[in-house]
Amino acid sequence: MVSAVHAWSERLAQNGAQFTGSIIRDLLRLTERPEVISLAGGLPAPECFPAEELTMAAEGILAREPLAALQYGLTEGYRPLRALVIERMKARLAIDVAQEQVLITSGSQQGLDLLGRLFLTSGTLVAVEDPTYLGALQAWHPCAPRYVTVPVDEDGLNVDALERMLADGVRPQFLYIMSCFQNPTGITLSHERRRALVEVVSKYGLPIVEDDAYGELYYGEERPLPVASMDMEMHGELRHVVYLSSFSKVLAPGLRVGWMAAPEELISKLTQVKQGVDLHTNSLSQATVYEACRDGLLDRHVPFIRSFYRTRRDVMLTALEQHMPEDVRWVRPEGGMFVWITLPPHVDSTQLFHTAIKHDVAFVPGATFYANGGGQNTMRLNFSLPTPAQIEEGITRLGQAVRDVI
Numbered sequence: 001m002v003s004a005v006h007a008w009s010e011r012l013a014q015n016g017a018q019f020t021g022s023i024i025r026d027l028l029r030l031t032e033r034p035e036v037i038s039l040a041g042g043l044p045a046p047e048c049f050p051a052e053e054l055t056m057a058a059e060g061i062l063a064r065e066p067l068a069a070l071q072y073g074l075t076e077g078y079r080p081l082r083a084l085v086i087e088r089m090k091a092r093l094a095i096d097v098a099q100e101q102v103l104i105t106s107g108s109q110q111g112l113d114l115l116g117r118l119f120l121t122s123g124t125l126v127a128v129e130d131p132t133y134l135g136a137l138q139a140w141h142p143c144a145p146r147y148v149t150v151p152v153d154e155d156g157l158n159v160d161a162l163e164r165m166l167a168d169g170v171r172p173q174f175l176y177i178m179s180c181f182q183n184p185t186g187i188t189l190s191h192e193r194r195r196a197l198v199e200v201v202s203k204y205g206l207p208i209v210e211d212d213a214y215g216e217l218y219y220g221e222e223r224p225l226p227v228a229s230m231d232m233e234m235h236g237e238l239r240h241v242v243y244l245s246s247f248s249k250v251l252a253p254g255l256r257v258g259w260m261a262a263p264e265e266l267i268s269k270l271t272q273v274k275q276g277v278d279l280h281t282n283s284l285s286q287a288t289v290y291e292a293c294r295d296g297l298l299d300r301h302v303p304f305i306r307s308f309y310r311t312r313r314d315v316m317l318t319a320l321e322q323h324m325p326e327d328v329r330w331v332r333p334e335g336g337m338f339v340w341i342t343l344p345p346h347v348d349s350t351q352l353f354h355t356a357i358k359h360d361v362a363f364v365p366g367a368t369f370y371a372n373g374g375g376q377n378t379m380r381l382n383f384s385l386p387t388p389a390q391i392e393e394g395i396t397r398l399g400q401a402v403r404d405v406i
């Protein structure tokens, strides 16, 4: 008799057959022992969730306007929330768009998925930073695109390398970037390069997908303005950039509420695609986010999150100074949740991972984040979730593991 599993597996579509477990998931299974300190995750700290305000908001909306929370809604998103997002983008980011240019998404992850469905098919080319966000590669995996990678240094994407690539006739569907506190490197695109980037993409007509998941988590005086706002400044409208952001890092990721801003024709297409995916983003979540934020919760709460994570970042940087051998390098992140480590060229961080697990500490080997391979001697450390004491102890153990391997 044919087993049920076999009956399904032999019918997998060509794209379905491409779904395989990620190495990262297999490795992270090894970190589940309670004695292991994990610097591998990427989760926000639960202490940063404004749970009380969200509870009150959800209760309030259910009591006063149950239909806004319980009925099917518009695919474009809950109108008051769209208006709030528009107001915030204008006031804080100098991105001035109309209601028709905004789509509420089920997390910014869904924005990546929708873009993939609309623009990518098997073999089409996408330009990504090297390294890039693993979740974007996963979102586009079913479309089976090919990647062209653009190197990143301490000032972010190497715009000269991008221009050389475009001058050589390479024509990706779009360029995907994280301009602030990139995942995995924590690096931020410098002001000069932002300007240069908009000039280059304007010259070649290359669309940009700007993922600003971490922009509000800045630990200096202020955040850099998104590339999208520079696009607006230079062209008087959002022309080359699709801007994605989210409430995941400033409220709570379990709400699954994000948004995208883009030229109106594109939002209209993306809305049609989203309709077939989930009809609309969870109504209760959208209404709760609006209700919680309409009286200025973000302005009160996000500074707390910044100072909470700034402390953890500083603890990690100090511990790295104390415990890492001299030839290990890292970039001081000005925001976000990660520190990116470069080991001496001969050290393979996947091997190091197994040594580190013996020392009861875990991280993510950096090679995972390279779309076309490379980065064997790199790794990503998370400082948002572990406590300061765990960070200190974790880096002490990691320093020992690195010494063992070197």
Ligand SMILES: Cc1ncc(COP(=O)(O)O)c(C=O)c1O
Residues within 6 Å of the ligand: 042, 106, 107, 108, 109, 110, 133, 135, 178, 183, 211, 213, 245, 246, 247, 248, 253, 256, 257, 258
């Ligand atoms: C760079 C980046 N983009 C997008 C996401 C997805 O976030 P969400 O879908 O929760 O908005 C993440 C999550 O960690 C991320 O790191």
